[in-house]
Amino acid sequence: MLYGMYELQKAWLSSASAGASVVSEWLGNPRNPLGYTGFGPAVSSALEVFSHAAAPRGKPAFGIDSVTCNGKDYEVVESDVLHRPFGNLKRFSHAGLPKDAPHLLIVAPMSGHYATLLRGTVERMVENAVVYISDWADAKLVPMSEGKFDLDDYIDYVIEFLEHIGPGAHLMAVCQPSVPAFAATAIMAANKHPCRPVTLTMMGGPIDTREAPTEVNDMATGRPMAWFKQNLIQTVPLHYPGAGRRVYPGFLQLAGFMSMNLGNHMMSHYAMFKHLVVGDGESAEATKIFYDEYLAVCDMTAEFYLQTVNAVFKEYLLPRGLLTHRGETIDLGAITDTAILCIEGERDDISGVGQTKAALTLTPNLPDAMKRYHLAPKVGHYGIFNGSKWRATIAPIVEGWMAGHARGRLQAVA
Numbered sequence: 001m002l003y004g005m006y007e008l009q010k011a012w013l014s015s016a017s018a019g020a021s022v023v024s025e026w027l028g029n030p031r032n033p034l035g036y037t038g039f040g041p042a043v044s045s046a047l048e049v050f051s052h053a054a055a056p057r058g059k060p061a062f063g064i065d066s067v068t069c070n071g072k073d074y075e076v077v078e079s080d081v082l083h084r085p086f087g088n089l090k091r092f093s094h095a096g097l098p099k100d101a102p103h104l105l106i107v108a109p110m111s112g113h114y115a116t117l118l119r120g121t122v123e124r125m126v127e128n129a130v131v132y133i134s135d136w137a138d139a140k141l142v143p144m145s146e147g148k149f150d151l152d153d154y155i156d157y158v159i160e161f162l163e164h165i166g167p168g169a170h171l172m173a174v175c176q177p178s179v180p181a182f183a184a185t186a187i188m189a190a191n192k193h194p195c196r197p198v199t200l201t202m203m204g205g206p207i208d209t210r211e212a213p214t215e216v217n218d219m220a221t222g223r224p225m226a227w228f229k230q231n232l233i234q235t236v237p238l239h240y241p242g243a244g245r246r247v248y249p250g251f252l253q254l255a256g257f258m259s260m261n262l263g264n265h266m267m268s269h270y271a272m273f274k275h276l277v278v279g280d281g282e283s284a285e286a287t288k289i290f291y292d293e294y295l296a297v298c299d300m301t302a303e304f305y306l307q308t309v310n311a312v313f314k315e316y317l318l319p320r321g322l323l324t325h326r327g328e329t330i331d332l333g334a335i336t337d338t339a340i341l342c343i344e345g346e347r348d349d350i351s352g353v354g355q356t357k358a359a360l361t362l363t364p365n366l367p368d369a370m371k372r373y374h375l376a377p378k379v380g381h382y383g384i385f386n387g388s389k390w391r392a393t394i395a396p397i398v399e400g401w402m403a404g405h406a407r408g409r410l411q412a413v414a
Helices: 004-028 040-054 116-127 151-165 178-190 215-220 224-229 250-260 262-277 283-293 302-314 388-413
Strands: 066-069 072-082 088-092 101-109 131-137 170-174 198-203 246-248 339-345 369-378
Touching: 004 072, 004 131, 040 262, 066 088, 072 151, 088 151, 101 116, 101 151, 101 339, 116 131, 116 170, 116 283, 116 388, 151 178, 151 302, 170 178, 178 198, 178 302, 198 388, 215 302, 224 302, 246 302, 262 283, 339 388, 369 388
Parallel strands: 101 131, 101 170, 170 198, 198 339, 339 369
Antiparallel strands: 066 072, 072 088, 088 131
């Protein structure tokens, strides 16, 4: 019922957005005398803000056309190299990369937003590496005939993606996938898998959410699992390919994201309104670009979401040594030769400081020389993997870590 009501609201807002856009353009037309009155620019700007906020959004494009490397611009080639029902493996490269350039798999979060949320991460890393990323599917578009997708399947996908890339690859997990990426690394290490990652970088990940719990953690621990099942899980409507699938809808996830920082979002839109009134289109466009990505959300399967809430945020199974994969307990002590880099933001309000760092104490058989921790000062959750501080300060640390630990494994698997 809730999903159906949302669809009706979306249809109404889509029409209202289109109407507001038309009136805004009419008021802003230089030939319209009302545009030169006191209220003309203000009304036009207000309607433009509403039109943008209410517009329907689909899956954004990565849109990484070129990068600058060693002072030269190179065209970036984007391709899907592996197709799977619940997510494809994308590859980014350019002609300026040397033959021995590192291969990096970035595991994107399956937490409401598309993998394009990491556009800035990919764009920076592809300067010096062949970059792959998990491009997760919108669950409402996956037919029921494709079966389920849970935490075990997520781990299997990470392992399969690493197998496709081959020996010597590096692995990076941003936020939520830190847990399954860490688990996949341990499973591959225990099996002496030749494609186990050379390095594992975890950024703002909820490895042990008992450390510095945030509002996100408090929400998970403060409600029983029955509440999540009854209030957040919905059935995909009939007009989608995944009709009948039980999901945690993207629109509910977005409502949760927005409510955490509602005041900031309102001020951002008010600032956009003021920029438009005075004709500062460049500043307004920057806000629009951010919200084009932020407001584009997708559904995740109910089984994956509920398992993650229970295993990661309620039972802390991984740090307690109790997380299983296909019935087998995951042994983090099996990791002995994958160098681990943990990165956290000092102002992270989603994964508290210490939650990712916990991974370093959970790998007792990994030499200290193959462990590193970096706390990014004055950086929030999104600033860890996007923005100027990511590009100038954090990315070079990741690149240096990859370069410093690549040679030994490459020789070992040769």
